[in-house]
Amino acid sequence: MNFKSGFKIGLSLQKEFLVLDEHAAAHIGSGSMKVLATPMMIAYLEITARTLLDEYLPEGYSTVGTHVDIHHLAPTALGKTVRTKVVIKEIEDKKVLLDVTAWEGTRKIGEGIHERYVIEIERFLERIK
Numbered sequence: 001m002n003f004k005s006g007f008k009i010g011l012s013l014q015k016e017f018l019v020l021d022e023h024a025a026a027h028i029g030s031g032s033m034k035v036l037a038t039p040m041m042i043a044y045l046e047i048t049a050r051t052l053l054d055e056y057l058p059e060g061y062s063t064v065g066t067h068v069d070i071h072h073l074a075p076t077a078l079g080k081t082v083r084t085k086v087v088i089k090e091i092e093d094k095k096v097l098l099d100v101t102a103w104e105g106t107r108k109i110g111e112g113i114h115e116r117y118v119i120e121i122e123r124f125l126e127r128i129k
Helices: 038-054 121-127
Strands: 012-018 061-072 081-092 095-104 107-120
Touching: 012 038, 038 061, 038 081, 038 095, 038 107, 061 095, 061 121, 081 107, 107 121
Parallel strands: none
Antiparallel strands: 012 081, 061 107, 081 095, 095 107
């Protein structure tokens, strides 16, 4: 891979997401309650990680998620705002490992790690044809 990224350990990004009905466990089928679904919390964290890494990649490159190990610690009601934070923890060639956390107000609702790999978009799309 012949790209030079500006990734550095410790780089971070925070984003906010409004929990809507379509993010509820009952809506997506992962549970029966009208609270933030675990898969949606994970999606929020992945979106934040991808957004951070995309800032430092040249055109034609992106990242794909390859692993998540995330604990959902507390429920979040519809209409609340979730704040996510990702921090680059480790960089190994094309692999980037991030510490990830999610908060609703001052209450931590999720934490864990997320792994992403840098891909060359054209080459990646050729592989799936």
